[in-house]
Amino acid sequence: MSKKYRVGIVGATGAVGQELLELLFKRNFPMSELTLLASSRSAGKTVEFEGNKFVIEEAKPESFEKLDIAIFSAGGTPSKLLVPEAAKRGCIAIDNSSAFRMDPNVPLVVPEVNPEAIKTHKNIIANPNCTTAISLMALCPLHREFGLKRFFAATYQAVSGTGAAALQELDNQVKQYAKGEEITSKVYPYQIAFNALPHIDVFQDNGYTKEEMKMLNESRKILGLPSLVCSTTCVRIPVMRAHSVAINAEFEKPVSVERAREVISQFSGAELNDDVANLKYPMPLFYQRKVKCGVGRIRKDLAFENGLSFWVAGDQLWKGAALNAVQIAELL
């Protein structure tokens, strides 16, 4: 890649925005220019990164005239407004919100899983939900080997998924606890320290949350399996920034644990971490700031004929968001 790109980050002050900045530099993304964009509230602020100083500009339709690629991580409402404006101006928008993920004209891409989908883009490419992207690091190689039919997932999600304010809230709450002070909550409806909240994103009429439905809808689209079924329970736990998922999956073909380990260890997005005799299994604390997601606890499922149970952990801000977006930009 000798070409260099004019890159923009929309939502540069958020938790994912900060990681995007770091990853673009860390991975030596070929940039001729980097523009940090955010809401008018943050415009004018300065961000420093490795000796570079950036003045944040307000994100407006015209901002994208001078950009080749813009990575959006500012939430659904700004994305709905500005992503089409960027695309119209010839800037490729990689959108981390859920706004365009299920749009049949927008590819939803996990580079290790469906890189070919990117070819059909019309200047908009969607980045999947964090839990889905992380789960696919195990589900995809297993699907290619055994043919995925159905799965059940229960998630153990970090507060980073809610954003920088939630990271601060968990930090505050444990400090309040340590000082014997009253614990106060602002970001979550209930205390998150020492608790588990079976509630991520808004509830739908069918009793599932949007987050739980994303696992089904986005997995179908990314894997190209329209008849895949899955049922998910999404739970927030007091962990800072890596998500974990317990999965029970049923396959078309007979499975073997040995072969499952092989295909996972050969998959570029996954790291096999599965040696229970030596207490080796993935844990969210040790998958912070890791490029690969950890897969372990692989065993024959006791309640499916051709089934496997396993456990995946991965950095929500990286594979779950910023890293996948940068990998999409690299694919381009």
Next chain:
Amino acid sequence: MSKKYRVGIVGATGAVGQELLELLFKRNFPMSELTLLASSRSAGKTVEFEGNKFVIEEAKPESFEKLDIAIFSAGGTPSKLLVPEAAKRGCIAIDNSSAFRMDPNVPLVVPEVNPEAIKTHKNIIANPNCTTAISLMALCPLHREFGLKRFFAATYQAVSGTGAAALQELDNQVKQYAKGEEITSKVYPYQIAFNALPHIDVFQDNGYTKEEMKMLNESRKILGLPSLVCSTTCVRIPVMRAHSVAINAEFEKPVSVERAREVISQFSGAELNDDVANLKYPMPLFYQRKVKCGVGRIRKDLAFENGLSFWVAGDQLWKGAALNAVQIAELL
């Protein structure tokens, strides 16, 4: 009940032992005498409870000669040794360890589920695993209504299940974090604060932990369903003392969410807590020191024909251990 019993607690200094003491008084169990027993290490120590002073005695075979009922919560090894000694001496042993649970001559009892099983006891009655007892508070009424065939469970277990030292460890770790000190672990192989450990009890040859296998084996025995199948992933999270479980269950008969809510609200061990529009769902923080387990997030399962997904939370030290044992004693 005009008869009064000479009651003993074996393992009186442990986390469950302390709760047993409290619950026996709180529930006005008809005691003529209460003896606290523990290992020789704790013998001679004094325990005070509501103005009563108890000197801990060393648990020996002869200790049970003067007791009518002994509740054991001292771990598998002391139970294996002393439970038969108690039984031999005409003292009814209610054992909280896993030592006798799968013994075909020993009833494994959850009073709300299989009170009739107690009749066959030969002076030994086993108290089930905490996660199983809590899960059954939802599974049992649903089974009676729809006929349980198979289920998947992922647990979110509190540190209290490991005992008093683990409660102390989590407390220490968050205080170390708050002070910016290095975090140290002794009880668990890895840090539990801000982490999730997919490892509870020892690993078996099939890749499952003993804890995960208990859910299958004990549910079969308590529900009287030898062909029930289930697959469980047990995970420790940084929560103090109530466990939560995400369950996907398949039934023989067609299910309805409305009817499921009815049968759960009518079941004596459960509290229906299911109104997502008003953010009502069970959370472990709010099920500490509660007699009933909370059941919520009830919805049609998306991956089973006749299936329900739901979420249960209950106090590990109470319904998961001490309360169930005292309820067994009350049944007697």
